[in-house]
Amino acid sequence: MAPWRLRADLHTHTSYSDGLDTPAVLVAKAAQQGLHCIAVTDHDILTALPEAYEAGADCGVEIIAGVELTVQYGAYDDIHVLGYGFDPAALPLQTRLAAVQEHRVQRGIEMLARINTLLQQEGKAPLDTQRVLDSARGALTRPHLAKALIARGYAPTTQQAFDHFLIPCNVPKAALSPEEAFTLVGQAGGVCVLAHPGTLSTDPETMHPFVATFKAMGLIGLEVYHHRHYPDAIALFQDCATRYDLVATGGSDYHGRPEGAVLGQIAPGYAIPESVLPDLQRAQAKGR
Ligand SMILES: [Zn+2]
Ligand SMILES: [Zn+2]
Structure with missing residues (x-):
């Protein structure tokens, strides 16, 4: 068995987006679960990161700067892209996310x-x-x-x-384009991974060209291991990752809900593979 210290969860949410746990509670739970490293990936917001870093230093859990960006492409208006390992202080990223938050508030009103x-x-x-x-x-x-x-x-x-x-009173979301998301994260020193691609489609004829297009735009990985992927979806995206030279990552998409995903697992009793962290780190080093 690989050493425990490789255990990572690359997809978690806090109460700064739609999770229930504060960053400190999330990190404490990760430590209890024996996780060495988590990426905190709130939707379109970086506010949790300073608190997560502080809690991580206290609990001995490494924190990777993360974000889950909402992206629009073609007919898909709710694509999720995970950004990893960027500088959270990077001004263009912060400014653009502030504009996204502002639009979200105005949209509801x-x-x-x-x-x-x-x-x-x-x-x-x-x-x-x-x-x-x-x-x-x-x-x-x-x-x-x-x-x-x-x-x-x-x-x-x-x-x-x-x-x-x-539906009749809807106001469209103003999401980023994939190119904009990849550029913002890339310029801040990070890399982008397509979150839970199986929620877009599990049809190989749809997803192969889709993944190839995103790879050409700057995508470096696919979130192959996710609780919404059944074994056939995992096999499809493993195949895509190999074919398009993308890193296979994974995360629980933990939101702190009792009925939802468990930290560190993609299904009850199924841990996230321990390869995801070293593979992501290698891909990021290569991308720089
Ligand atoms: Zn998502
Ligand atoms: Zn998520």
Whole structure:
């Protein structure tokens, strides 16, 4: 067996995005699980990293600077790209992520305004703007709005809230292009890996050209080992990684939810392979 010190989890979230644990709690749990290293990869935000570094120094867990960027390409508007090993203080990356956060906040406010206009057109009382804004911890998202509509009795289910209000009142997300994401992370000294590619498609005829295109744009790896990949998806992306000379990484995508992924594992009892950290480090060294 490989030494315990290679045990790593390259995909985790904190309460600064949609995870439940603070960075300190996340890192303490990683230490309890016997993990040597974790990458903290919140969605489009780097705020957890200083606290994670501090907790990592206390607990003896190495922290890799990470981020999970939302990227738009063609018909895919919710591609997730993991950035690793960059300088979190790099100004262009920080500035662009601040703009993404600002758009996310404005998007929720704009959707709420559109919903209220629709409600008024239907002769119904509008939602209480302040109360709905208070219900969201950070940016107001569509699930928050669905909940508010259900609570007021305007929709019996989340699906109907989407069909009747959220889809007609949608404001598009402003995501990065893949080239922009790869450039921002690359200029900050880091590398990019496609997160859980199986959530895009598990059809080889779709994914081979997709992966080849992203590789040509600067992608260095695929998150092959992930709890949403069944063995056939793992085999497909292992094959893609070999064919396109990409590193095979893995992470739990831990969010701190009791029913969700377990730190350090991709399925109950299945640890993330110990090759992922040294392979990522080699690929990053080669890329520089
Ligand atoms: Zn993701
Ligand atoms: Zn994630």
